[in-house]
Structure formats: C-alpha cells, structure tokens
Amino acid sequence: MGAEIQLMKGNEAIAEAAIRAGADAYFGYPITPQSEIIEYLAHEDPYNKRTGMVVLQAESEIAAINMVYGAAACGKKAMTSSSSPGISLKQEGISYMVGAELPGLIVNVARGGPGLGTIQPGQADYFQTVKGGGHGDYNMIVLAPSTVQEQYDHVGLGFDLAFKYRNPVMILSDGAIGQMMEKVQLSPQKPREQKIYDWATTGKTPDRERNYITSLFLEAEIQERKNIQLQEKFKRMKESEVRYEEIMTKDADYILVAYGISARISESVIDIARKNGIKLGLLRPITLWPFPSQRIFELAERIKGILCVEMSAGQMIEDVQLAVQGKIEVKHYGRMGGSIASPSEVYNNFISLFLK
Amino acid sequence: MTDLELYKKELLAQGAEKIFTKTKNLTDTPFSYCGGCGHGVAHRLIMEAIEELDITHQTIGVAPVGCSVIAYDFMNIDVQQAAHGRAPAVATGIKRTMPDKYVFTYQGDGDLAAIGTGETIHACNRGENIAIFFINNGIYGMTGGQMAPTTLPGMVSSTSPYGRNMDTHGYPLSLTELVAKLPGTYYVTRQSVHTPANVRKCKKAIITAFENQKLNKGVSFVEIVSNCNSGWKMTPVEANKWMEENMFRSYPLGDIKLPQ
Numbered sequence: 001m002g003a004e005i006q007l008m009k010g011n012e013a014i015a016e017a018a019i020r021a022g023a024d025a026y027f028g029y030p031i032t033p034q035s036e037i038i039e040y041l042a043h044e045d046p047y048n049k050r051t052g053m054v055v056l057q058a059e060s061e062i063a064a065i066n067m068v069y070g071a072a073a074c075g076k077k078a079m080t081s082s083s084s085p086g087i088s089l090k091q092e093g094i095s096y097m098v099g100a101e102l103p104g105l106i107v108n109v110a111r112g113g114p115g116l117g118t119i120q121p122g123q124a125d126y127f128q129t130v131k132g133g134g135h136g137d138y139n140m141i142v143l144a145p146s147t148v149q150e151q152y153d154h155v156g157l158g159f160d161l162a163f164k165y166r167n168p169v170m171i172l173s174d175g176a177i178g179q180m181m182e183k184v185q186l187s188p189q190k191p192r193e194q195k196i197y198d199w200a201t202t203g204k205t206p207d208r209e210r211n212y213i214t215s216l217f218l219e220a221e222i223q224e225r226k227n228i229q230l231q232e233k234f235k236r237m238k239e240s241e242v243r244y245e246e247i248m249t250k251d252a253d254y255i256l257v258a259y260g261i262s263a264r265i266s267e268s269v270i271d272i273a274r275k276n277g278i279k280l281g282l283l284r285p286i287t288l289w290p291f292p293s294q295r296i297f298e299l300a301e302r303i304k305g306i307l308c309v310e311m312s313a314g315q316m317i318e319d320v321q322l323a324v325q326g327k328i329e330v331k332h333y334g335r336m337g338g339s340i341a342s343p344s345e346v347y348n349n350f351i352s353l354f355l356k
Numbered sequence: 357m358t359d360l361e362l363y364k365k366e367l368l369a370q371g372a373e374k375i376f377t378k379t380k381n382l383t384d385t386p387f388s389y390c391g392g393c394g395h396g397v398a399h400r401l402i403m404e405a406i407e408e409l410d411i412t413h414q415t416i417g418v419a420p421v422g423c424s425v426i427a428y429d430f431m432n433i434d435v436q437q438a439a440h441g442r443a444p445a446v447a448t449g450i451k452r453t454m455p456d457k458y459v460f461t462y463q464g465d466g467d468l469a470a471i472g473t474g475e476t477i478h479a480c481n482r483g484e485n486i487a488i489f490f491i492n493n494g495i496y497g498m499t500g501g502q503m504a505p506t507t508l509p510g511m512v513s514s515t516s517p518y519g520r521n522m523d524t525h526g527y528p529l530s531l532t533e534l535v536a537k538l539p540g541t542y543y544v545t546r547q548s549v550h551t552p553a554n555v556r557k558c559k560k561a562i563i564t565a566f567e568n569q570k571l572n573k574g575v576s577f578v579e580i581v582s583n584c585n586s587g588w589k590m591t592p593v594e595a596n597k598w599m600e601e602n603m604f605r606s607y608p609l610g611d612i613k614l615p616q
Contacts, residue, residue: 025453054452058445059478066442066475070449073436074416078449096439201434201450203413203457212428214419214437 004186010148010178011036014081014107014171017155018053019046022190023105024076025054027067031086032119033175034109038081051192061086065093065106072102073213075200077159077193081107083175084125085116088133094168095134098230099215101199103162105155107171109178112311112338120338121175123260126315129172130289137227139234141169141241142288144259148182150286156187161241165233166199172288174311176261176340243286244295248274252281254354255299257320258309259285261340266309268343269350280350288316293323300324305354309346310334329354379404381412383432392592394582395423397549398491398558399430402460405562406433415458415566416450418443420472422464423497441472444479447486458569460487465506466496469531473505476531483540483574487565490532490577493584494603501587505529508606513587528606532579536613542574544613548581548604550596573615581607 008016015037018026028038038057046053054071058064064080071078082090087108097104108129112122132138141161145151151173158169196202204210217223248270249255258266263284273280283299285292300306305328308317314332321330333349335341357365364375381403387396406415412433419427421440428435438446443461451459468476468490479486495513496502503513503520506528510519520528536544543565547558558580565576581603585595 025449027449056448056452058448059474062442063445063448063475063478066439066445067449067452069438069442070418070436070446071453072449073446074450074454076453078453092439093442100437201416201436202454203415204432204434205413210428210432210434212435212437214428216425216437218426 006184006186007181008148008184009036009181010151010173011109012040013148013152013184014155015040015044016186017152018079019044019050020187020189021156021159022051022077022192023053023079023159024192025056025067025071025078027056027058027064027078027080029058029061029064029082029086031083033111033121033178034081034083034107037107051189053192061089062093065090068104069093069097069100069102072097072104073100073201075195075197075202077163079105079107081109083109083111084113084122087125088128091128091134094140095136095138096215097168098138098140099136100213101166102168102213103166104168105158105162105171106168107173110172110174112336118338119175121261121311121340122336122338123174123262123311123334124313124315124336125172126288126310126312129170130291130319138230139237139289140167141165141237141290143169143171144286144288145171145173145177146260146263146284148177148180149184151177152184152186165237167233167237172260174260238290241287242290242292242294244292245284245286247282247284249281249283249299251279252303253279254305254307254350255281255283255303256307256309256350257283257285257296257316259288259316262309262311262334265341265343265346269309269346272343272347273350278355291319291323293319296320296323297325300327303328305329305331307350307353308332309341311340312336379407381407381432383430385429387430388426389423390586392583392585392595394493394549394580395491397555398489398580398582399427401549401555401559401562402462402489403431403433405559405566406458409563409566411458411566414456415460416454418447418450418459418461420461420463420467422467424462424464424491425498427462441467441470442475443467443472444475444484444486444488448479448482448484451484451486455485458566460489460565462489463491464497465490465492465494465504469505469529473531477535477538480535480575480577481538481540485569485572485574487569487576487578489562489565490579491582492579492607493582493587495584495587497584497587501584506607508602530607532577532607532612535575535577540574541577541613542571542615543568543576545577545611546579546581546607546609548599548609550583550599579607581609
C-alpha cells in the first residue's frame with residue numbers, strides 16, 4: 001500500500017492529525033482563522049464514526065481550556081485550538097495546567113492584534129506564547145510549523161511531548177499556514193490508548209492513595225519547592241527538546257532567523273540573495289521554546305549579521321539578541337497587522353540594513 | 357486498643373445499637389472551617405453518600421475556589437481543583453471522556469453564581485450528566501466577607517458596608533430557579549444542613565443526585581443554603597437563626613424540579 005497523501009488545508013490537517021494521533025477529546029470555540037478545525041472534526045464525527053474521540057463546542061475559549069484540564073487530569077489526550085484573542089482567554093487555564101502538571105495540546109492559529117485585531121495572519125503572539133501569557137513562573141514547549149505537513153506532524157509530536165513532561169504544549173501557527181492548502185502525507189491511525197496513569201483522577205481504588213490534581217499550595221515553602229521542581233522540569237526540556245532547521249548556513253555571511261510563514265518567505269529571500277552573489281542562510285526555529293539559542297550563539301562566531309523576519313514589531317528578535325550576546329548586529333524586518341512581506345521586500349530591506 | 361475503641365466498646369456494653377463512624381471517604385485531617393460553618397457537614401454528607409452507594413472507585417470530584425478550595429484535604433477520593441468558576445467546564449471534560457464515572461462539582465455562590473455563571477448555565481443547558489453541589493451562604497467567605505451575587509437586600513458585607521443597595525449593587529441572583537427552567541437539568545432542589553432533620557433530607561438529595569447519573573438524564577443540581585457566621589459577624593447560633601429568618605425567605609427550601 002502506498003503512502004496516503006491528501007491535499008489539505010492547514011487547519012484540516014490539525015483536525016485529521018488529532019483523530020489519527022488517537023486523541024481522546026477536542027474542546028473548542030469558533031474563531032477565525034481556525035474554525036475549520038472544529039468544523040472538520042464535527043463533520044468527521046470521530047466519536048460515532050471513527051475512534052470514539054469526543055468533539056465538543058464549548059460556550060467560550062475559557063470553558064474549552066477548562067474542559068481540556070478536566071480530561072487531562074484523567075490522563076486523557078485532550079486538546080483545544082483558537083486564534084490570538086481566544087488564546088488570551090485561555091491563558092488562565094494554561095497557567096493552571098502547568099501548575100497542576102497536566103498534559104494537553106493547545107493550537108494557536110495566530111492573527112494580527114492587539115485587541116480584536118484582524119483575521120489576517122500575524123506573528124505578534126510570540127510574547128504571549130513563548131514568554132508565558134498566563135501568571136506565574138512557567139514555560140511550555142512551543143512548536144512552530146511552517147508547512148501544512150509539519151502542522152500535521154506537530155499534533156502527534158505535541159501530544160507526545162505533553163505527556164513526556166506532563167506539561168501543556170502549544171503549536172504556534174498562523175492564519176497563512178492554517179488557511180493554505182498543501183500535500184500532506186497522513187500517518188496510520190493510532191488507537192486511543194485508554195491508559196490509566198498513576199497520577200490521574202480515575203476514581204480512588206482501595207490499593208492506592210487518593211489522587212488530587214491542584215495548583216494550590218498555600219504555604220510559601222511548599223509552593224517554592226513546587227516551583228523549584230517545575231524549573232528543573234523546564235531545564236530538562238531546554239536540554240533535550242530544542243528543534244531547528246538550517247538552510248545554507250554553512251558558507252553564510254549573514255543569516256535570517258524566522259519561523260512559520262515568515263520562514264517560508266525567507267527561503268525565497270535566500271534564493272534571491274544567492275542569485276545576487278550574497279551568501280545568505282536561514283535558521284528556522286521549530287521550537288520557539290526552548291529556543292535554539294546555543295546554535296545561534298555558535299553561528300554568531302563566524303557570521304556578520306542576523307536579520308529577524310517576523311510579522312510583528314519584533315518579538316522573537318529579543319531571544320536572538322540574547323543568544324548572540326552582542327557579538328554581531330541583529331536587526332528586524334517585519335510587517336504587522338495581517339500584512340505579509342514579499343520576498344523581494346525582505347531582500348531589499350536586508351540590503352539596506354546590512355549592505356549599504 | 358485506642359481510647360476511642362475502648363469508649364466504643366463501653367457504649368456497646370451499655371446497650372448502644374449504633375455508633376457513629378466517620379466515613380472512610382473523609383481523611384483524618386481535621387476540618388479547618390470555622391466552627392458552626394456548614395461546609396464540614398456538607399463535605400461529610402457527600403462523602404458518606406459516595407461510600408454508601410459504593411462508588412468511591414468510580415467518583416471524581418471537582419473543588420472550586422473559595423473556602424472549599426481545600427476540599428481535597430478532607431475528601432479521601434480523587435479530586436481536581438478547578439480555577440474560579442470553571443468547575444462545571446472541568447466536570448464536563450471529565451464526564452465526556454470518562455462517561456462511566458460519577459462526577460460532581462462542589463461550588464460556593466461566588467464561584468457558581470458570579471464568575472462561573474456562564475459555565476454553570478451552559479453545563480446545565482447541555483444536560484451534562486453530573487451533580488452540582490452549590491453551597492450558598494450569601495457572601496464571599498474565603499476572601500473576608502465581601503458581597504456575593506446571593507447577598508440579600510440590605511445585607512452588610514465588606515464591599516456593601518451600608519447594606520446591599522439594589523439601585524447600585526443590583527439584585528440577589530438565584531441560579532437555582534434559573535437552571536431549573538433549562539431542559540438540561542433533571543433534578544433541582546434546595547436544602548440546608550442546620551438541623552438534624554435537614555441534614556437527613558439533604559443527604560437523601562445528595563444520594564439522589566449521584567443515583568441520577570446512572571440514568572444519563574442531565575444535571576442534578578443541589579443547592580445547600582448555609583451560613584457564614586464569620587462573614588456575617590455572628591455567633592453560630594445567631595447565624596443559623598438569621599439564616600432561617602432571612603436566607604430561607606429569599607431561598608426557600610424544597611424541591612424545585614423533580615424528574616417527570
């Protein structure tokens with residue numbers, strides 16, 4: 001049997017990947033540009049027709065993330081999705097999930113902001129996603145797909161990482177990747193695991209102590225101990241979960257650093273630069289947290305400058321600047337509010353920022 | 357033999373037929389609630405009901421934010437602590453993915469009727485097959501006696517120091533009557549735990565709320581009107597009297613919706 005390949009929208013790929021990854025539940029609330037996720041799931045009706053996966057439209061983004069909390073605390077593979085303003089609403093629940101050490105997958109198909117903003121794609125959610133938009137000291141792994149295939153693959157990967165560390169994982173996509181159609185190689189259907197975890201609330205049996213899931217530790221000493229334990233977990237994630245892709249960095253004099261749709265545009269920028277005899281490369285972070293700081297630091301030893309391409313006023317650039325520790329010049333180019341830069345526009349700006 | 361066991365033996369020798377035994381579903385942690393507060397009794401009744409129905413291994417509770425945020429310190433069963441107001445959404449996530457389990461939320465009036473109004477109404481309206489236990493004492497106890505949605509007209513709290521004024525504070529909100537109108541609720545009742553007779557009635561309602569989950573007919577909603585003598589600045593006896601004379605007038609006890 002040949003590979004199962006299908007032409008799919010980025011949002012549909014997330015939905016199909018969730019079913020095939022053996023997810024137990026999806027809870028969501030409609031918001032453009034990601035409503036196809038819940039629409040696809042509603043149409044597929046996996047609860048009755050495929051795997052028994054629960055699909056429920058909640059009354060709000062807040063309710064949806066708390067439904068994920070409830071299911072996750074039973075050891076279920078649960079997920080939700082939204083777009084920027086809706087993710088702002090979910091931040092409370094995400095902070096609680098980290099505090100209670102619950103696995104779960106959150107997808108953000110980002111649009112332009114602030115406020116209600118625009119329904120066009122945006123990358124201005126880097127801060128709220130990577131720096132922890134909720135309260136308290138916390139981190140979570142953030143995956144940034146740049147193709148529909150990768151968006152599909154990140155669903156299964158996201159669930160695996162969430163359960164590996166008992167911590168929520170976010171896929172930070174954007175309206176462009178969510179809406180574009182590309183070829184996707186589908187993975188075989190995984191069964192729903194129905195696994196009983198020793199930490200999960202599944203009903204207390206006489207052979208074990210009760211399980212309680214909480215993020216409340218009233219005494220300062222106990223809360224601090226909990227925080228130290230969480231920080232150790234984040235350290236382990238930092239040590240082993242950094243993912244990135246490099247394109248033509250070997251001989252590069254300059255590199256672009258970009259993720260998501262901006263990385264796709266940046267690939268074309270490199271083509272233009274190379275045709276003009278400029279040795280330009282690309283480093284594409286696949287995990288925005290943990291960030292490939294070490295690799296960027298190494299590259300900064302031998303390149304002349306970095307241009308960060310982001311559809312924001314410059315958010316990821318702060319992490320790039322931290323990584324290079326002032327060794328070379330780091331500059332930003334980006335459009336905001338749903339506007340997407342063309343490759344030639346980025347190229348021209350690169351030339352005027354670095355080579356004029 | 358411990359002192360307690362010796363005492364039990366002595367009582368039995370004197371001809372006692374039945375001695376009160378604490379349910380195994382309560383931990384040995386002493387209740388940290390104020391003396392006279394209804395939470396302790398309400399906790400005990402729910403835990404006893406679960407033991408008597410023999411569903412401990414199938415039950416998952418959801419604790420709110422408020423005085424009973426630490427309910428899981430006392431409840432010797434699997435419990436999740438939810439964000440303020442979100443317990444019905446959390447319970448939905450549990451019940452939808454674990455449909456064979458008995459799921460309940462335990463929420464105060466601030467949690468259920470203020471910040472969690474949306475989650476409460478929608479869980480009820482979807483007919484989630486869960487039990488909601490709603491402790492209504494007309495005040496925010498945990499944070500020090502502020503006005504709640506259920507605070508009575510003229511009632512003094514730290515954020516209505518001159519009494520609740522409907523012109524500026526709005527009216528007391530009874531979600532219990534409201535959710536009874538929704539087709540997704542199957543059983544709605546209002547109880548209290550301030551006298552032995554009321555305790556017995558309340559326990560029956562709690563047992564019914566759990567048993568209903570076998571029928572898959574929607575939400576069982578049990579309001580327990582309770583006191584907050586600390587927040588009301590009264591002695592426990594005064595608080596119970598005040599509750600009878602004032603709270604029960606606005607929140608009359610009895611069944612509001614019975615299975616058709």
